[in-house]
Amino acid sequence: MKSTIKDVAKKAGVSIATVSLVISDNDRISTETKKKVLKVIKSLNYYPSRSARDLVSKKTGNIGFILTDDHFLRTEPFYTRIFLGSEFEARDGNYYILLTTVRSNYSKNDPLPRFVLDRSVDGIIIAGKVPNTLIDRILEQKIPIVFVDYTTNANCCSQILIDNIHGGILATDHLIELEHKNIGFIGGDINHPSISDRLNGYKQALEKAELNQKRI
Amino acid sequence: MKSTIKDVAKKAGVSIATVSLVISDNDRISTETKKKVLKVIKSLNYYPSRSARDLVSKKTGNIGFILTDDHFLRTEPFYTRIFLGSEFEARDGNYYILLTTVRSNYSKNDPLPRFVLDRSVDGIIIAGKVPNTLIDRILEQKIPIVFVDYTTNANCCSQILIDNIHGGILATDHLIELEHKNIGFIGGDINHPSISDRLNGYKQALEKAELNQKRI
DNA sequence: TTGAAAGCGTTACCAA
DNA sequence: TTGGTAACGCTTTCAA
Numbered sequence: 001m002k003s004t005i006k007d008v009a010k011k012a013g014v015s016i017a018t019v020s021l022v023i024s025d026n027d028r029i030s031t032e033t034k035k036k037v038l039k040v041i042k043s044l045n046y047y048p049s050r051s052a053r054d055l056v057s058k059k060t061g062n063i064g065f066i067l068t069d070d071h072f073l074r075t076e077p078f079y080t081r082i083f084l085g086s087e088f089e090a091r092d093g094n095y096y097i098l099l100t101t102v103r104s105n106y107s108k109n110d111p112l113p114r115f116v117l118d119r120s121v122d123g124i125i126i127a128g129k130v131p132n133t134l135i136d137r138i139l140e141q142k143i144p145i146v147f148v149d150y151t152t153n154a155n156c157c158s159q160i161l162i163d164n165i166h167g168g169i170l171a172t173d174h175l176i177e178l179e180h181k182n183i184g185f186i187g188g189d190i191n192h193p194s195i196s197d198r199l200n201g202y203k204q205a206l207e208k209a210e211l212n213q214k215r216i
Numbered sequence: 217m218k219s220t221i222k223d224v225a226k227k228a229g230v231s232i233a234t235v236s237l238v239i240s241d242n243d244r245i246s247t248e249t250k251k252k253v254l255k256v257i258k259s260l261n262y263y264p265s266r267s268a269r270d271l272v273s274k275k276t277g278n279i280g281f282i283l284t285d286d287h288f289l290r291t292e293p294f295y296t297r298i299f300l301g302s303e304f305e306a307r308d309g310n311y312y313i314l315l316t317t318v319r320s321n322y323s324k325n326d327p328l329p330r331f332v333l334d335r336s337v338d339g340i341i342i343a344g345k346v347p348n349t350l351i352d353r354i355l356e357q358k359i360p361i362v363f364v365d366y367t368t369n370a371n372c373c374s375q376i377l378i379d380n381i382h383g384g385i386l387a388t389d390h391l392i393e394l395e396h397k398n399i400g401f402i403g404g405d406i407n408h409p410s411i412s413d414r415l416n417g418y419k420q421a422l423e424k425a426e427l428n429q430k431r432i
Numbered sequence: 433t434t435g436a437a438a439g440c441g442t443t444a445c446c447a448a
Numbered sequence: 449t450t451g452g453t454a455a456c457g458c459t460t461t462c463a464a
Binding site for chain 4: 004005006016017020021023024029046048049051052055056136
């Protein structure tokens with residue numbers, strides 16, 4: 001049976017309030033009691049119940065992570081890496097990540113991710129391009145969003161972006177320096193800001209070099 | 217502000233007990249009240265609080281998912297697919313998946329995944345080969361495990377396996393039928409049951425065909 | 433520095 | 449068929 005804060009309190013001979021304070025590392029607890037309680041906690045292998053804690057603190061301790069299924073299944077595990085990185089950081093902050101994929105052709109009638117419906121997350125990370133309808137509907141729910149590698153005109157949210165324009169310039173410049181004359185551009189979904197930015201950088205570099213440009 | 221079961225009860229003119237019964241679709245509620253309550257629920261955009269629910273029901277509504285980081289980051293998104301599939305099914309059952317990766321060289325001193333420490337999951341899925349130390353330590357905590365594409369001698373748990381031996385036979389047979397004479401075998405970690413099984417199938421097929429075998 | 437007790441939003445039991 | 453209420457495990461005032 002999992003031990004509760006009561007068990008700890010009883011065994012340590014203090015009140016549950018004290019135990020709670022020790023757990024939150026409150027400074028108005030004497031070093032002595034703190035030490036004592038801590039020892040009992042360890043001996044009982046006690047961990048606070050997340051649900052009880054969440055219930056009173058009105059937090060969920062979860063962060064939602066949304067990407068489209070095709071992004072996630074890409075052979076190039078770019079988004080998988082971002083997901084993993086998020087998980088690492090979340091762990092540090094004592095958060096869990098709830099991942100869900102949505103169809104890239106998400107439509108108005110598709111249901112919202114469950115964690116937004118039942119408010120199981122304190123905030124949401126959106127990685128890569130997702131349908132705008134979805135974003136709007138989440139925004140309606142007043143859940144904070146952070147974008148990674150995607151930008152939307154809604155200037156609602158923090159965005160973590162790559163300098164794709166500069167990347168495009170650098171890549172193209174490199175080829176120009178090698179004295180290549182016919183430099184093409186292969187991109188994916190041109191509607192994705194990252195791709196169009198790279199194309200942009202590519203064009204800028206070419207213009208600067210006054211070369212012909214060819215687009216594949 | 218998120219509405220609670222109390223708000224629903226008040227607006228519907230019933231007790232919270234009744235609302236709770238309606239939510240769990242209990243049959244001893246008259247169709248009439250049920251309809252009424254359901255309408256209020258919708259109008260209030262009410263969703264039960266997960267933490268409150270978990271607290272009393274002593275469930276977490278979460279399933280842990282463990283794999284090693286290198287498995288997850290593989291270019292071939294095999295395990296990513298398994299993860300996604302699990303997520304789909306979990307969704308159906310109103311569960312969330314908590315994913316965590318562990319280092320493939322997990323050692324005794326590394327911490328257990330947080331969700332096992334604080335018991336944030338009702339059960340765990342382990343995909344692919346993970347260190348045995350880890351498995352043992354989870355088992356100690358009496359958390360149910362299901363293995364996917366990995367088997368351990370501990371016959372503690374359900375296991376979902378691929379018939380790799382037969383797969384190895386099929387592949388080798390195919391090449392034999394094409395009259396190839398020098399058939400090699402390229403595998404990954406030979407300690408992974410899946411790989412050694414395939415090698416096994418390969419050998420069996422060769423023996424049956426009385427060919428020389430070569431191993432790369 | 434510590435403790436008592438209210439309250440968080442549910443579920444489940446027992447009455448009505 | 450419905451309602452009252454204890455209980456879940458914790459945090460957080462307010463007192464002591």
